[in-house]
Amino acid sequence: MQLSQLRQEFVLHFGEMGSRWGINRTVGQIYALLFLADEPLCADQIVEALGFSRSNVSMGLKELQSWNLVRLRHRPDDRRDYFTTPADLWEIVRTLVAERKKREIDPTLSKLRELEMTRPAPGDEAAHARIAELRRLIETLTRFHAELEALETERLVALLNMGARLGKVAAGAGRLLPMRRKA
Amino acid sequence: MQLSQLRQEFVLHFGEMGSRWGINRTVGQIYALLFLADEPLCADQIVEALGFSRSNVSMGLKELQSWNLVRLRHRPDDRRDYFTTPADLWEIVRTLVAERKKREIDPTLSKLRELEMTRPAPGDEAAHARIAELRRLIETLTRFHAELEALETERLVALLNMGARLGKVAAGAGRLLPMRRKA
DNA sequence: CGCGCGTTTCAGAAATTCCTGAAACTCATT
DNA sequence: AATGAGTTTCAGGAATTTCTGAAACGCGCG
Numbered sequence: 140m141q142l143s144q145l146r147q148e149f150v151l152h153f154g155e156m157g158s159r160w161g162i163n164r165t166v167g168q169i170y171a172l173l174f175l176a177d178e179p180l181c182a183d184q185i186v187e188a189l190g191f192s193r194s195n196v197s198m199g200l201k202e203l204q205s206w207n208l209v210r211l212r213h214r215p216d217d218r219r220d221y222f223t224t225p226a227d228l229w230e231i232v233r234t235l236v237a238e239r240k241k242r243e244i245d246p247t248l249s250k251l252r253e254l255e256m257t258r259p260a261p262g263d264e265a266a267h268a269r270i271a272e273l274r275r276l277i278e279t280l281t282r283f284h285a286e287l288e289a290l291e292t293e294r295l296v297a298l299l300n301m302g303a304r305l306g307k308v309a310a311g312a313g314r315l316l317p318m319r320r321k322a
Numbered sequence: 323m324q325l326s327q328l329r330q331e332f333v334l335h336f337g338e339m340g341s342r343w344g345i346n347r348t349v350g351q352i353y354a355l356l357f358l359a360d361e362p363l364c365a366d367q368i369v370e371a372l373g374f375s376r377s378n379v380s381m382g383l384k385e386l387q388s389w390n391l392v393r394l395r396h397r398p399d400d401r402r403d404y405f406t407t408p409a410d411l412w413e414i415v416r417t418l419v420a421e422r423k424k425r426e427i428d429p430t431l432s433k434l435r436e437l438e439m440t441r442p443a444p445g446d447e448a449a450h451a452r453i454a455e456l457r458r459l460i461e462t463l464t465r466f467h468a469e470l471e472a473l474e475t476e477r478l479v480a481l482l483n484m485g486a487r488l489g490k491v492a493a494g495a496g497r498l499l500p501m502r503r504k505a
Numbered sequence: 506c507g508c509g510c511g512t513t514t515c516a517g518a519a520a521t522t523c524c525t526g527a528a529a530c531t532c533a534t535t
Numbered sequence: 536a537a538t539g540a541g542t543t544t545c546a547g548g549a550a551t552t553t554c555t556g557a558a559a560c561g562c563g564c565g
Contacts, residue, residue: 143445145453156426183511198553218563219512242342250332254332270332273357276411299462377542402542403541
């Protein structure tokens, strides 16, 4: 299949960006292709469109599935897997954030907790304290993320659009509420 | 120099995570070392502590500077560069977010705008619309980021600690204010 | 069971990224 | 302008990651 100029450029761009995103070029391109596709695609259609080897596409799809970034569909009388991306873009963003947190933050948080449990050797007191401080900061962010995660999209979008006005809310809160210490 | 167990583990962990973060192992380790160091370190001290080649350390420091993640210090009567990480962790988070946005989001936003300018070929209408939708979503997030960026740390932390209560604020806003369409 | 259709695994080739040592460069000092 | 401490650049070797084709596997069906 020949991709249109539009699709072609979009796909190539996502391929390049893929590397900056911790996914590889192939996976980025597959995702981009699915994102624009008018209907679900099966592995062979992807091979056809992008010219990768069959196994590479298979791997790529597996990786996208492990990221929860694609959905599986089936057609009657056809046992091939067809793939789509969720129609709701906000859902995609949530998934992306959640998965990156899982891969990039959570392991570090465990490690920090583990290090914090040990008694610092002489000379390591300041370093130990710095680790604790970092751990607290990450937990604050994590808690905040969990709470946003729990909002329905409607409210989340309303919140985002409130933007700067939140600053005032926060200023009020800062004065009126006992702030959790240190943070 | 022999690193203490604590520092050693922290440094190695950041090295491993580095790869998931789009910086390489060396750079991750250098950053971790500086982060825990009780005082600024110069390149040779880093070589000594981590056992990398001098030029590798030089490259790594250059990359960290390009990310704005380290600060330069000098000692009287010593023209070597000494490096530290900012004492304020929130400043580090801000930098990190800003830089990642610059590298991972901004180029895509330009590309999407560019693609959106072109008239879609027949058959590409839906794809074109999806691109526009994605562009709008990224702009919403970008605008929000810019507004958080502008808050002083105090307010930002207060906001983060408000957490779930923001949901209520947003619900109110959703009803009372004309929401920007689509979002 | 044995066939057909589809997916997954895997070892090695290809490509990319990382790291090093040597050489080049900078700049204050004599 | 020569010295020397310090930094940067760079070509190529080392290590890692990505990609491929071939073979193995899974499973519904006659």
